[in-house]
Structures are given as C-alpha cells and as structure tokens.
Amino acid sequence: MSSRQPLNGRTPSVKDVAAAAGVSLGTVSNVMNRPEMVSAGTRERVERAMLELGFVRNESARQLRAGTSRTLAYVMLDGTNPFFHDVAQGIELAAEDADLSLFICNSNGRTEREEVHLDRLMQQRVQGILITPVHPDAAALDEVARRGIPIVVVDRTPSSGAFCSVAVDDVLGGRLAVEHLIERGHTRVAFLGGPESIGQVCERLQGAREIWAESGLPADDLIHLPTAALTVGEGRAAGERLAGLPARRRPTAAFCANDLLALGLLQQTVGAGQRVPEDLAIVGYDDIEFAAAAAVPLTSVRQPRQELGRAAAQLVLDEATNPQHEHQQATFIPELVARVSTARQVG
Amino acid sequence: MSSRQPLNGRTPSVKDVAAAAGVSLGTVSNVMNRPEMVSAGTRERVERAMLELGFVRNESARQLRAGTSRTLAYVMLDGTNPFFHDVAQGIELAAEDADLSLFICNSNGRTEREEVHLDRLMQQRVQGILITPVHPDAAALDEVARRGIPIVVVDRTPSSGAFCSVAVDDVLGGRLAVEHLIERGHTRVAFLGGPESIGQVCERLQGAREIWAESGLPADDLIHLPTAALTVGEGRAAGERLAGLPARRRPTAAFCANDLLALGLLQQTVGAGQRVPEDLAIVGYDDIEFAAAAAVPLTSVRQPRQELGRAAAQLVLDEATNPQHEHQQATFIPELVARVSTARQVG
C-alpha cells in the first residue's frame, strides 16, 4: 500500500518529507499548520510524501518550539467509583470539541500519588489540570496555580479563591433527599455517611438536618450512623448496626451519603429478609448506573456528572486562553430521582 | 518560603538555574541525570537554586533530546465497565514500579475515537501502548506495530501474531460456569450473551457447550439467548424473554456472558417476584465489585484483572527494552467464585 523507505531505522522527520517532496522544510511545516498559505499543487505533493513515508509529527518538538501543549489532564480521586468516570466522560467531550487530548490519572485517594501526578503534569506543561483532590486545600494545588497553570477543582469547593471550582449544591441535595422521605411519611430517618473529613458528607447531612428541623420533627429522630468510608462494604456494616437497634429506635428510612453505601445497605437489608421499601426505605446519592439497576431500583439524588466535567473543562480552557479570566466557583443543582426503594406504601 | 524571581514571566530553565548556582548548564543537567558525577558541594548548590527558582524540568525538551519518553498509555474499551478499571489499575501499578506515567484514554467502543487516540499517542512517542481494541484485528494496530512502537492487546486475542497479547482462557471460563451449574443439578440452562462479533462471547459459549456435551446432556437443553450488547439493560430484556418461555422449556439456571447482563437479569427476575436461586440460578462473568454487592450476591467467573494489566505492562516494557524480545500470547486461568445466586437447594 505504501513504498516505505527505511531511512536506516529512523522515523521520518519533516526534513525527510521535504526532501521527498522536493520542497523546503518550512513548507512542510506550513502544510501542517497554515495550509491556506501553500499552493494546492505543493500541498498535495507534500501530503503524498507524508503518506508514503508514514510521517508522524513529533509532538515533543512541536510543543517545545510552539510553547503550547494540546493536552488537558484530569486527576481523579477514586477509580473504583463510577461517578468519577462520568465526570471524566464530560471532560473528554469538552476536550474533544476543543481538539485536545485528555490525560486521565488516578490518585486512588493517596496524597502521595496525587503529588507525583501533579509533578509529572507540570513537567509535561499540560494546558490545564482538572482535579478532584484528596484534600481541597492541599498546598500542591496552590503550587500549580502559582506556576500559572490553569487548574480547576472538580466536585470539591476549596476555601481559598485561588482557582476555579465546580461543584454540586450538596446542602440542597441533602434537603431534597430528606424532604422526599418526610413526604412519604417517614418520621424516623437514619443518615449513613462518613468520615466527616469529607466536605460532601457534612453538607449532605447539614441539608438533611435543615429540612428536618423546618418540618418540625424532633432532632433526635434523625439519626447519624457514621461510616468509615463511602463503600459498599461500609454500607453493609451500617446495615447490621441498623438492624441491631431496638425496634422503637429503629428508623423506617435511610438516606445514604452515596450510592455505594446505599447498595451495601440494600444488600444487607434484603439478605436479612427485610423488604425494601416496606420495612426500610432507602435513598442514595449520585445516581450511578448501578443505582437504577439494583435488585430494588434505588431512589437517588442525581448530580449532573457529565455537565460537571464539561463545565470544569470550559473553565480551565477559559483560564488558558482568556487573558481577563476571573476565577469562579460554579455550583450545579442536584435532582431527586424517585424509584422503587422509596415507593409509596399502598393502603 | 522561597524568594522566587519572576524572570519576567518566563518559567525558569536549566540556564537560569545554572546562572543562579554559578555553574554551567551541563552541570545542572548532570545533577538531574547523573548525580554521582557531580561533587557534593556543587550538587547541593544546584539543588538549592532549583528549589529557589521553582524549576520544573521541561519534559518535551528532555524527550526531544533524549529520544525516549517516560509514559505508557492504555486505550480502554468501555469506561462504564468496572472491569477495565481494574485492568488499568494493574497497569498503573506496573508503570509505577518502572517509574513511568500512565496515560489512560477511552475509546468508548468507537473505532473512530480509538484511531484518534492511537494517532495522538504515536505523536507523543509514548514508550508503549496497551489497548483493548474495538476489533482485535484492526489495521490501526498493525500500523502502530509497524512503526516500531511496542503494543500489547489486552483481554483480546488477535489472530495475527504481530504483537503480544494477554487474555484469559474464556473457553475454560465457560466450562467452569456450566460445570458448576450441572453439579448443582441443573439440566436446562440458558446462555445469555451477544453480539457474536465479540470473541469472548463465542468462546464462553463454546466452553459451555463442550462441558454440556461431555456430561451427556442433550444439546437442545442448553439454550442460547442472544443479546445485542453486554449491558444491564440487555440483561433485563433477556430476563423478560426468559420469563415468557413456556414452563417446560424454561431453564432453571442462566449463565451470563458478563456481570452487567447478570445484574440486569437478576433485577428483572427478582422484580417479577421470582426467587434467586430457587426459581432461577444465575452465574455471571468478570466478578466485578458489584457482583458480590448485588442484592443476591452473584456467583461469577473471576478473571485476574489486575494481574492481566500488570502482565500486559510487563510485556510492553520487555518489548521496549529487550532487544531480543519475542511476541507472546499470555493466557490466564479464570476461577469460579460461588455465591448465593447458585446456592445449593436445601432438601
């Protein structure tokens, strides 16, 4: 299909293409970067030469000279949580529109990996960094910003205004979830979530408490069951503690700080022979794909995950290209998706 | 903490560090790359200068000159399937050991995105590419190999031996699943899976048929229910078809080509008021985290996902560094994990 010359092992460069097409090296570059200033005939000749030699532009050289990279990066917090992949998907779409590559890294909740990744990304001179950090106020983030690299914090709200962030209103999310349960007639509700070092957990709990108080229900009847992490296993463990409560203190509904907890709780509850929602109604948070697909489809608070990613990407691009960019904290509105796990009791 | 000079906006280069430390530019490079040939005093002086200026090595320049990059890439097939993230995790660990960065891309099952990604990665001159391709025999893969870039196909087996691959023995997996069901006394079993263009699906079915025949059961009693994709939704749909079969033809167990299908089937079955495993036993494939966490914990065929990723990374590194590398097709052994969804009936 192509008569490729070996060039004694080297991969072909613009110089080789130029020689093959009988033009200067600058013209080859023009064909790639400013084709409108090259005559049709020359352009075609050069393009054919590229094809025949199997030329692939050396991005390092391009970037070194041009001073600008064509990649964005997302440092995600937890690769095992589907939530972050939907966010990544949104970022990817925005990146695709802007004709940029997306470099996905995973810190796995370890500050140390996060720092390694940030360092590498700075070395790569990426156009911008999106990150869901282990700690929203980590010094490493300021370091990146200080170097002038656009950075946007995703799904967390840093206390300083040193960079942009996008997040979802978690207090509102908590209100929506518990309002829904109150409306369904529940008057004893458990909140599952922890550790409290995670801002989201606190805010969702805060929202829950607000609406609870506003509805005139006694504070003691909203029970906080702390968990050590937001995982399926912790959800199961919390379910056991719940089942162990004396009947008069046992809640009729649970609001979980995320869907993984909710799925664990659901599993434990059904496994113990209780029915959902008759014996225990459950609300999750995030509305991951598996929430709808659970054996009892899960009511959950949906966050606009893709939109979150997309907005973050747009902010980072604005910071990269717009000289009068101003940092902003974007907030999205969550939405309750009611399913069987909180279905209204008939009769 | 550091008295950083602005250098009128430029980010500092080795040259600046050299000036600040009062040494030549070559010495600075030596401090970074061959510290043993720099005297302790000089080294310390240079390191202090780096810190003070906030020097960050320009990776493009390094790579251009050195001709070697420090990154591996994984092009994953489907970001919504947790299976691939576990594979990615394994790759990441191996990359970490080799002190390389991992660049994760997602083709989302689209050939066109896959090609864009491969092209970009070749431009970046990554050290090697790991990929779970949309089609294991895509021309784009040969193109990469022809350019001399190490490439390893993950979880698929290409028919040509033009590159390495790692996969799991899917025929064996199919045998294990169905053997388990036969042992549990089932004599009418459904196989859910499709489309047949996916090699895995065919091989798992083949394994199922082999053991079925070897056990002397009539071929007609192993029923193939084709699905259009390996998703939760398709699993639900197949469940409805299953429920619609006349009682005498209805199987007592189902073997699903992956866990997403199995979860969908489980959901549909339980939702329709049937019990698992009493009315229908279910075996999935992949043993993703959500399998164990389902309302009825799912029996599944576990693939050594992390190990798969790790092995693939090692192969690609071998090809990149070992001159007498030979392509090989590594095969891993799957393992059945029995859970409640196929529990033995009491009495």
Added chain:
DNA sequence: TCCTCGCATTGAAACGTTTGAAAGGTCATG
C-alpha cells in the same frame, strides 16, 4: 620540575519542530 592520571566541569552540537523575516517570481501599472 615535569608528566601523567583521574576527576569535575564546561562547551557546543544535536534533537525535530515552528515562525517571522527575507527572497523569488509573476503581473499589473506608470
């Protein structure tokens, strides 16, 4: 004192691109 050896440092040439100034060439105009 002169030579040699070994070590630490320097200098300059690459790596493959982009870019803007300069140089050809063609053509219409004065």
Added chain:
DNA sequence: CATGACCTTTCAAACGTTTCAATGCGAGGA
C-alpha cells in the same frame, strides 16, 4: 522598462534539554 504589490517558498534562528568530547585542575610518581 522600471516599480511596486502580491503570493509562494526558503532561510535561519529559536525552543530547553542531553550528551560527549574537550578542558582544567590538583595530586602522585619519576
């Protein structure tokens, strides 16, 4: 015929590193 305007193409200087041959230097041996 000379001039200038325009369009296309060439030229050469960057970009920030790494690398390796060359240099300088102090010590040890003759």
